[in-house]
Amino acid sequence: MSRCLIKQVEVQSFIERCMTAVGTKPHHAHSLALVLVEGDLRGHYSHGLNRMDMYVKDIQTGICETSGEPVVEKESAATALVDGKNLLGPVVGNFCMNLAIKKAKEVGTGWVVAHGSNHFGIAGYYAMQALKENMIGISLTNSSPLVVPTRGKDCTLGTNPLSVAAPAQDGDSFVLDMATSAVALGKVELSERRGDPIPEGWGCDAQGQLTTDPKRVLSGGGLMPIGGGEATGGYKGYGLGMLVEVLSGILAGAQYSKHIRMWKLTDRVANLGQCFVAVNPENFAPGFSERMSDLLSIQRGLDPADPDAPVMAAGDPESMNIKKCEELGGIPYHISVVNYMNECAKTIGVSPLLPCDKLISN
Amino acid sequence: MSRCLIKQVEVQSFIERCMTAVGTKPHHAHSLALVLVEGDLRGHYSHGLNRMDMYVKDIQTGICETSGEPVVEKESAATALVDGKNLLGPVVGNFCMNLAIKKAKEVGTGWVVAHGSNHFGIAGYYAMQALKENMIGISLTNSSPLVVPTRGKDCTLGTNPLSVAAPAQDGDSFVLDMATSAVALGKVELSERRGDPIPEGWGCDAQGQLTTDPKRVLSGGGLMPIGGGEATGGYKGYGLGMLVEVLSGILAGAQYSKHIRMWKLTDRVANLGQCFVAVNPENFAPGFSERMSDLLSIQRGLDPADPDAPVMAAGDPESMNIKKCEELGGIPYHISVVNYMNECAKTIGVSPLLPCDKLISN
Numbered sequence: 105m106s107r108c109l110i111k112q113v114e115v116q117s118f119i120e121r122c123m124t125a126v127g128t129k130p131h132h133a134h135s136l137a138l139v140l141v142e143g144d145l146r147g148h149y150s151h152g153l154n155r156m157d158m159y160v161k162d163i164q165t166g167i168c169e170t171s172g173e174p175v176v177e178k179e180s181a182a183t184a185l186v187d188g189k190n191l192l193g194p195v196v197g198n199f200c201m202n203l204a205i206k207k208a209k210e211v212g213t214g215w216v217v218a219h220g221s222n223h224f225g226i227a228g229y230y231a232m233q234a235l236k237e238n239m240i241g242i243s244l245t246n247s248s249p250l251v252v253p254t255r256g257k258d259c260t261l262g263t264n265p266l267s268v269a270a271p272a273q274d275g276d277s278f279v280l281d282m283a284t285s286a287v288a289l290g291k292v293e294l295s296e297r298r299g300d301p302i303p304e305g306w307g308c309d310a311q312g313q314l315t316t317d318p319k320r321v322l323s324g325g326g327l328m329p330i331g332g333g334e335a336t337g338g339y340k341g342y343g344l345g346m347l348v349e350v351l352s353g354i355l356a357g358a359q360y361s362k363h364i365r366m367w368k369l370t371d372r373v374a375n376l377g378q379c380f381v382a383v384n385p386e387n388f389a390p391g392f393s394e395r396m397s398d399l400l401s402i403q404r405g406l407d408p409a410d411p412d413a414p415v416m417a418a419g420d421p422e423s424m425n426i427k428k429c430e431e432l433g434g435i436p437y438h439i440s441v442v443n444y445m446n447e448c449a450k451t452i453g454v455s456p457l458l459p460c461d462k463l464i465s466n
Numbered sequence: 467m468s469r470c471l472i473k474q475v476e477v478q479s480f481i482e483r484c485m486t487a488v489g490t491k492p493h494h495a496h497s498l499a500l501v502l503v504e505g506d507l508r509g510h511y512s513h514g515l516n517r518m519d520m521y522v523k524d525i526q527t528g529i530c531e532t533s534g535e536p537v538v539e540k541e542s543a544a545t546a547l548v549d550g551k552n553l554l555g556p557v558v559g560n561f562c563m564n565l566a567i568k569k570a571k572e573v574g575t576g577w578v579v580a581h582g583s584n585h586f587g588i589a590g591y592y593a594m595q596a597l598k599e600n601m602i603g604i605s606l607t608n609s610s611p612l613v614v615p616t617r618g619k620d621c622t623l624g625t626n627p628l629s630v631a632a633p634a635q636d637g638d639s640f641v642l643d644m645a646t647s648a649v650a651l652g653k654v655e656l657s658e659r660r661g662d663p664i665p666e667g668w669g670c671d672a673q674g675q676l677t678t679d680p681k682r683v684l685s686g687g688g689l690m691p692i693g694g695g696e697a698t699g700g701y702k703g704y705g706l707g708m709l710v711e712v713l714s715g716i717l718a719g720a721q722y723s724k725h726i727r728m729w730k731l732t733d734r735v736a737n738l739g740q741c742f743v744a745v746n747p748e749n750f751a752p753g754f755s756e757r758m759s760d761l762l763s764i765q766r767g768l769d770p771a772d773p774d775a776p777v778m779a780a781g782d783p784e785s786m787n788i789k790k791c792e793e794l795g796g797i798p799y800h801i802s803v804v805n806y807m808n809e810c811a812k813t814i815g816v817s818p819l820l821p822c823d824k825l826i827s828n
Contacts (some may be wrong), residue, residue, distance in 0.1 A: 182544035183574030184747040212545030213577045217750055240712070256768040270712045278712060280705040287699065305698050312771025330693050330702050336667050337649065340692050343642040343780040344706075344760070350602070350632045350640060354758055357751025361764050385546040389577055389719025396716055399708070402723050406618040409674025415617045418705040422714045 107436040109462040115435060116141050118457050119156055119450070126163045126456045127170050128192070135194040139225035144435050147413035147425035150290045151226045154441055158223070159192065159449050164452075167370045168192055168222055174199040181211045185356065186218040190373050193224030197243070197378065201230040204382040205237055214380075214385030217351070219358035221245070221376045227267035228281030228422075234269060235277050235380045238393065241269045242381035246353040246360055248367035250284045250373075252326035254339040257312030259326040260362045263288060269419075271385075272396035279419030284345040285327040286338075289367070292327070294319045305332025353377035436464055469798040471824040477797060478503050480811070480819050481518055487814045488525045489532050490554070491613045492714035501587035506797050509787035514654045516803055519810050521554065522803045528816075530554055530584055536561040543573045544598070547718065548580040552735050555586030557742065559605070566744040567599055574749030576742075579713070581720035583607070583738045586762040590628035590643030590784075596631060596744045597639050600755065605633045607717040608722055610729035610736075613647045614688035616701040619674030621688040622724045625650060625712035626728040631781075633747075641781030646707040647689040648700075651729070654677035654680045654689070669695025715739035798826055 116137045125132035144152030162168040169190040178185040184203055188196035193350050200216040207214025224230070227243045234241025247262030263283035270278045270379060296301045296318035307321030307328055308314050314333050315321060329341025353360030358377030365372055385392035404413040429435050446456035470808030478499045485495035498521060524530040531552040540547040546565055550558035562578040569576025586592070589605045595604025609624030625645035632640045640660060648668050656665045658680035669683030669690055670676050676695050691703025715722030720739030727734055747754035768777040791797050808818035 163598060178749065180574040180749055183746075185750045211573065212542040215575045215577060215745060219751065240717070253777055255770050255772065255775050256765070257771045258768055259763055260768065268709050268712070270716075280709055282702045282705060286693070303697055308771075317486050330699055331648070332693075332698060334696060335665055336698075337692055339780075340644045340783065346640060346765075346780060347630050347642055349761060350630070350758070351745075354632075354747070354754065354761055355602070355747060355750045355775060357753065357757070360757065361761055375538065382715070383577060384712075386543075387540065387542055387715060388547045388717045391719065392716065395719070395722065399711060399716055399723055402622055403615050403618070403708075406615065406620055406622065408617050409619045409670075410617065413614055413617050418701075418708060434577070 106439060106463045107466055108439050108442050109432055109434040109436050110442070110457055112141060112145065112362055112429070114457060115153055117374045118445070119153065122156060122160055122449055122452060123163065125452045126160055128163050129170060131396075132170070132192055132195045135198050136192050136225075139194040139197075139229045141435075142229050143226045145426050145429050146226065146228070146422035148226055152290060152326065153437065153445060158444065160452065162192070162222065162370065163199040165448065166372060167373060174218065182207055182213055182215060184214075184216045186216060188218045188221035190220050190375070193222040193376070194229075195222040196221040197230045197380070198233070200380040201233045201241065201243065202293050204380045206240055207241060208382035208384040209237070209386045210453060212223065212384050214382045216380045217356040218378045219356040219375060220262055221358070221378050222374045223247075223376070224378065227265040228269065228279055230380055231267040231269035232242065232277075232279060235271045238385065240271075240383040240385065242383075243267050243379065244348045245424070246349050246358070246376055247366065248364050249328050249343055249362050250289055250311060250367055251329055252308055254334050254342045255312070256330065257310065259310070261329075261342075261345040261349060262364065263327065263347045264352075266344070266348055270396055271393055272400055273393045276397060276400060277419060278396065278400060278417055279420070279422065284330055284341055284348055286330055286332055286341065287327065289327060292321050296322060304337075305336060319406070350391070351379045355379065432464070434462070468801060468803050468825045470804050471794055471796040471798050471826055472804070472819055474503060474507065474791070476819060477506065477515055480807070481515065482521055483816045484524065484811055484814060487816045488522055488748060490525050491532060494532070494554055494557045497560050498554050498587075500599060501556040501559075501591045503797075504591050505588045507788050507791055508588065508590070508784035510588055510784075512650060514744045515799065515807060518807065522810065524554070524732065527732060529735060536580065538565070544569055544575055544577060546576075546578045546668045547621050548578060550580045550583035552582050552737070553583065555584040555738070557593075558583040559586040559592045559742070560595070562740065562742040563595045563603065563605065565746070566742045567596055567601060570601055570744035570746040571599070574746050576746065579718040579740045581718040581737060583740050584736045585718070585738070588643060588738065589627040590631065590641055593629040593631035593643070594639075594641060594743055597633045600747065601632050602633075602745040602747065604630050604745075605741065606710045606714055607740040608711050608720070608726065608738055610726050611724050612651055612729055613643045613691055613707055614670055614674060616691065616696050616704045616714060617674070619670070619672065620724075623704075623707040623711060625689065625724065626707045626714075628706070628710055633755055633759055634762055635755045638762060639781060640758065640779055641784065643780070646703055646710055648692055648694055648703065649689065649773065651689060654683050658684060666696060667700075706792055713741045717741065794826070796824070
């Protein structure tokens with residue numbers, strides 16, 4: 105399974121080239137590319153270059169807007185309601201998170217929600233913007249229905265991700281970035297392609313029964329919330345998925361729950377709801393980052409149950425992936441992804457990713 | 467297993483009598499009693515009358531303060547840092563939540579954290595205070611280490627509960643109130659007393675291995691985070707437990723993680739950290755409560771996998787319990803709990819709970 109190593113700047117430039125070729129404003133394309141590249145650097149390939157064709161299609165079909173900028177509809181010292189104007193998710197996300205940070209500088213916290221938004225890539229990207237200002241960042245979004253509520257058999261909630269980032273000392277941080285479903289849909293799809301069973305608790309069949317057969321999950325079934333079935337506490341994950349929906353779609357007046365268009369269907373605008381919060385530790389007890397570092401050290405320093413699997417903190421696997429990319433001098437992609445993206449570029453008349461002459465075996 | 471029915475006002479009065487008898491200020495005793503009674507009404511008996519002796523002991527031993535009131539140490543239009551002055555948890559919690567609501571009325575959101583606090587009963591009580599003002603309420607607290615981080619074998623996090631309440635129409639609401647551990651310690655203790663095994667994913671042994679033997683969990687092991695082991699997504703629950711710690715103990719400058727005193731040990735003050743947030747939907751899109759009602763209806767109206775187990779929303783089981791108490795005309799307690807509390811009252815010279823002449827069999 106050989107991979108192809110591509111420099112970060114080239115991936116950034118490639119995405120910008122493709123997006124502008126279909127009519128995206130350069131600075132919007134730049135925003136999107138930054139989020140997707142960060143997704144890949146962090147090892148979340150399902151939210152990186154791999155998904156660029158979806159965004160290209162969103163612009164090509166006109167289902168996302170290319171003109172205008174997000175607009176503040178209602179505002180107070182600490183809050184804002186934003187109309188995303190159906191622009192690309194990262195354009196809306198950056199606008200809102202910057203506004204939340206600005207408010208947090210002034211009054212200690214900023215709480216900004218947007219309707220009229222679209223897929224914004226990894227939620228962690230926005231939460232992490234707050235780290236640059238030594239603040240806590242929170243971001244969350246609703247999404248197309250893929251998750252079955254506890255005791256139900258129909259999908260009425262998205263994987264509704266939630267991210268919280270908090271700064272520690274010397275550039276260290278805590279970055280929680282997780283879907284409120286037990287797993288991402290992509291993991292179930294991968295198991296199906298490989299012919300592997302899935303662990304109990306990941307998904308259910310069309311009758312709402314837990315199943316280890318990925319085919320059943322993908323044909324009329326759905327993902328389970330964090331915790332799996334009711335006996336193992338899945339109602340908590342279901343509650344968390346609802347929490348995200350309440351603070352995003354419901355608070356923002358966007359689409360929500362089963363009213364959101366089906367996953368991968370772009371028959372109508374997404375009108376997603378998103379929530380961005382910044383909290384300034386300066387407004388609370390002194391020494392925040394020192395305590396954060398201690399908290400992280402406590403966990404990382406634990407004697408592990410398995411000597412080969414050290415205890416980590418949220419964000420550590422991603423930091424390790426970034427370090428790996430730095431050491432390699434680029435981001436490793438499957439050849440098939442690179443080829444697919446180059447085909448995609450060809451059809452819109454864009455120069456391909458740099459010739460893939462660096463094959464690596466891991 | 468007969469139970470004894472006691473009127474809500476009598477339980478309220480009994481707790482107040484006991485707490486003031488040992489030196490609690492009447493309005494502090496009143497606050498505590500309200501939280502404990504609400505815990506029982508909602509069916510969370512582990513956080514109600516059943517725990518009164520712990521609070522009595524906290525006052526008797528002088529490990530909690532009886533004089534003074536919480537103090538605002540630092541404040542902005544939208545935030546406050548509060549010193550709970552080592553008063554009873556509900557005294558600190560009410561002070562902070564009221565302040566958060568006041569700020570949310572003025573600038574749309576209020577974010578208040580406290581150090582120097584103590585056990586505050588059910589987290590949901592404070593989040594629900596916001597419902598009275600048609601606002602969203604959030605409350606969370608850190609707690610004594612009982613949970614083992616993913617891949618570890620030592621307890622470095624509490625069950626760190628998290629509550630979010632949001633108002634719907636006609637008094638209806640969404641009330642998520644959950645520990646970030648797979649289950650409460652009490653459920654494992656109960657299984658041990660009954661000699662029953664526990665489901666895989668609830669706890670681990672002293673070597674950090676998942677176990678279905680409650681004895682092993684209680685002797686040197688610990689609770690698992692939501693999601694159970696690593697393969698089933700327990701790292702998400704671990705991340706959520708850390709999230710609560712970051713926003714409570716770390717942000718407030720209270721004790722945190724393994725630095726918090728052991729559960730049930732009162733060798734030193736608790737100095738817990740807590741966080742209270744109010745968000746005013748008026749500052750965002752109009753029609754919040756209508757959308758909330760629709761969101762709740764979508765879930766409750768789902769065709770259930772098992773016709774005898776309807777799909778519910780967070781807070782529905784608790785609402786059903788309150789309704790049951792109303793129909794019964796009181797709160798049903800196990801005779802053993804009533805007898806134990808009456809013994810407790812006797813030793814501090816307080817009149818017992820009203821003679822238990824109403825025995826019910828369910």
